[in-house]
Amino acid sequence: MSAGTYTPRPGAAPLPRMIAAQTALETRMLLRNGEQLLLTVIIPALLLVLFSAVDIVDTGSGASVDFLAPGILALAVMSTAFTGQAIATGFERRYGVLKRLGASPLPRWALMTAKTLSVLVTEVLQIVLLTAIAFALGWSPQGNPLSVLLLLVLGTAAFSGLGLLMAGTLKAEATLAAANLVFLLLLVGGGVIVPLDKFPDAVQSVLGLLPVSALSGGLRDVLQHGASMPWAEAGVLAVWAVLGLGAAAKFFRWE
């Protein structure tokens, strides 16, 4: 490199270019990570195939895939927006990535926008894959796609808030353990593959307020039963979103 190579010529790239670059990088990091892929793709796909094919859990009347597919979509959203995002962001915080990016021209809000876009891109890939598998298993979805979209967006907002709250306040190792544990507990107790009416009434009403139950229940109302818009579930998700994102905004530590 010759004289004058380093002559200052500072300047931020245009915002759309920065956000696009950050989104692409975040998505690549996620897709390259084996453990993340296990959570976001392999486990949901396996559960869908396994529980549709084998009648392990009594899923009520009708084809079991019609019950399972909405639950698995809810699980996919949770795995990416909550578990995956919490673990990845927790380690980015731990390894100083968030700190270093904080000194770059990329504003913090733009970093969070890129993270959200990366989550949405991943969800689209998941949904395409899982929907294709469900159709292959004989799934016949009902209802209004716009209601499904709204529920998925609200669910993503709710899970992102909780995931970022965890990533921004706990140690990375604690986030790793807790996010996986919560994933497992909600998989079992959140109406994903086990219908909530298998639980005692008192437990049921509490479990129904969990974000994953609201999302899987709402999606099932639309996709399995053809409901127009499940407002109660949407309301539960909206409350979680406001609480989670609000708390994350207040308590998130960048270092």
Add this chain to the structure above:
Amino acid sequence: MENEPVVQVKGLVKRYGAKTAVNGLDLVVATGAVTAVLGPNGAGKTTTVETCEGYRRPDAGTVRVLGLDPVADAERLRPRIGVMLQSGGVYSGARADEMLRHMAKLHAHPLDVDALTERLGLGDCGRTAYRRLSGGQQQRLSLAMAVVGRPELVFLDEPTAGLDPQARRSTWDLVRELRADGVSVVLTTHFMDEAEALADDVAIIDAGRVIAQGSPEQLCRGGAENTLRFTGRTGLDLGSLVKALPDGSEAAEPLPGTYRITGTIDPQLLATVTSWCAQHGVMPEGISVERHTLEDVFLELTGKKLTGKELRA
């Protein structure tokens, strides 16, 4: 405003809980120069630099970087500065060239990434994930990330910690190239040879304050007196020698035939000593001048070695 300092810190105080990391620190950094912030571990170097980078909000005092408030004007300041953290800062799964290319994309007129990786000897580890790079390679990637955006001012926090001598030289060369091209550089170090070799200006920090600032030459001349040694025949008349020397000089014969003169050792004094020897028929041999190093200056100012070991109770 060509001559406005790039960094102006006045009365900076920063506490972490009960611990005061920086305690009334003043620092002025000149445009286009290499400024070393020198001090032992825990002196407040990193806290000072991180306050300039906008990571820390001062508890008291003011900080201006390129005329801006690093916290309030962060979005205007950050595109103009380059930052090398003491460690980390890279996605553990990212490849070296991928991360550097990404940083380049965040800037309007970045350096050529291939040429930069080549320059820093990172050419062969482009495809290697960050977590698999050696410590030295991680350091050099971090340095590359600090300069790729063509900043006016770069902050390098311990840029050569853990580097082998060759990589250290290469980093020094890069710092000199940056200065030659008009980039202002602030670096922290606890290596006094690094400060002496690289810096136009050195700020010595201890216990959260700047205790001395100046060029390495000024600092070494100012605080401590230097020493001239020579050997000759035993029993020279030291009284006569001291009379010939400027006021404040001292002469001693610590071992028979070994002479030590302390004071301001300049060419004039050296000439005086040799002509005195000539007058007295003495052949002075092994004349040596010992310049005080920054290490000595630091020791004199604080009673501590730079490595942090206490010498005095």
